[in-house]
Amino acid sequence: MTDLAHGIDPQEAIAPQVMRALREAIVRTDLPPGTLISEADIARRFGVSRQPVREAFIKLQEAGLVGIRPQRGTQVLRISMEEVVNARFVREAVEAAVVHEAAETRPAGLAARLAALIAEQEKAAEAGDGVGFLRLDEAFHRGLAQGIGRDFAWSVLEGIKAQMDRVRFLSFEGATPMADIIGQHRAIVGAIAAGDAPAAEAAMRRHLREILSSLPKIAEAHPDYFVPRDDRAARTAA
Amino acid sequence: MTDLAHGIDPQEAIAPQVMRALREAIVRTDLPPGTLISEADIARRFGVSRQPVREAFIKLQEAGLVGIRPQRGTQVLRISMEEVVNARFVREAVEAAVVHEAAETRPAGLAARLAALIAEQEKAAEAGDGVGFLRLDEAFHRGLAQGIGRDFAWSVLEGIKAQMDRVRFLSFEGATPMADIIGQHRAIVGAIAAGDAPAAEAAMRRHLREILSSLPKIAEAHPDYFVPRDDRAARTAA
């Protein structure tokens, strides 16, 4: 996080820009878990007043990325496996409903658009472009929801998936290979194209459950980034 | 909205209190849809500064209850049938997953606790206590999610159901009778107690789809409270 002022457009509202930059810095571990930050500190770095930083902090707290402690300071939160698992549960429920509806309605062009995204994912995987792959993976899921007019559902998921995003950013060191993810995406699109709603649901559920098996490995590789182990996460994962 | 200062505890953070009071006033139509409000106006009424009011406004905007227009003012939004339908979709997906898990795991005491809530609902229905009934209905749904440790899922639903809350507040004039809702709750609990996950899901889906049939009647009874009719809502409701 060397140059934050580089990117603030004074023509647009400042708070959302600060929020986006900080979210990105947290997800990419430029602001590692455990980092102490303050309104004043961040305001100085961005060259803005504290107020919009405060607004950004409040939103980041809602996303589970920071903890604001009155009078004491704000801290980038460690990744909670429990929160990842909880968010995944909600995400699975919603995305299963989305693909169920996609398979039932089969909107014109949706399968083709998704297939094109998958082709781009393959290119990214070949090039070893992890960040690009993540972006395309997100475009895939977003394209699914928005392809059937479920923009609101996607916006809800966007609000809750920060922890999963952090895990996925860390996941290029031994977690699920990109080729496996691509295969899972293919299975989803295949079931949608075939109008097979139960199969589409099952494929999406399998896809989103992948994180449950890779999560312990990632946590082991980055123990400092995670909240200390809590057995409750394992129980709720069932 | 006569006496807002009545209720602000200066020992606690002010912004969340203002947000809660305004949310309540909007849901109960004390601040009717279309009302113009401003940071300065609300701040004067609560006897606080504009800053925490602004924070409350931002959160209310996220909940879809107000629209903040820079430089021009803030307005209590009319109820959008489309948004109700969109929120219902997400809610159905998540709550179906919750009851599915409840029926599979059958935590000790859950069915009994839910049955006790239903008994209280019956009392409220007999007494014609609509507001009390709404509170108990919400307790039922919250108790379900929290009863299986899905607190996070419930908190997500809380964040998106403001529009549905407004509709339900308006629904005591000809919409679904309380007795029908109680019957639906019973069916859900019965399926959970029997460990029949598919039946529990189906019962919850039926229950949450109830609003789709009553929504047009409510909108007809309160045309000024709703966004003008848009055919897209009917399409997305399928």
Place this chain on the structure above:
DNA sequence: TTCACCATTCTAGTATGGCAGTATGGCAGC
């Protein structure tokens, strides 16, 4: 050496002021 007290510093939350954009009303000219 340890503990208690005090001063200083830091923090988030709130209060107040300034700014740019928008809306409205009044007035003059055609």
Place this chain on the structure above:
DNA sequence: GCTGCCATACTGCCATACTAGAATGGTGAA
């Protein structure tokens, strides 16, 4: 009567100042 221009008022957004609570470090006494 209509239109355009200007002055005024209002708005949200951001900047700055104030406040209360928490943390830390220094000092003196036991």
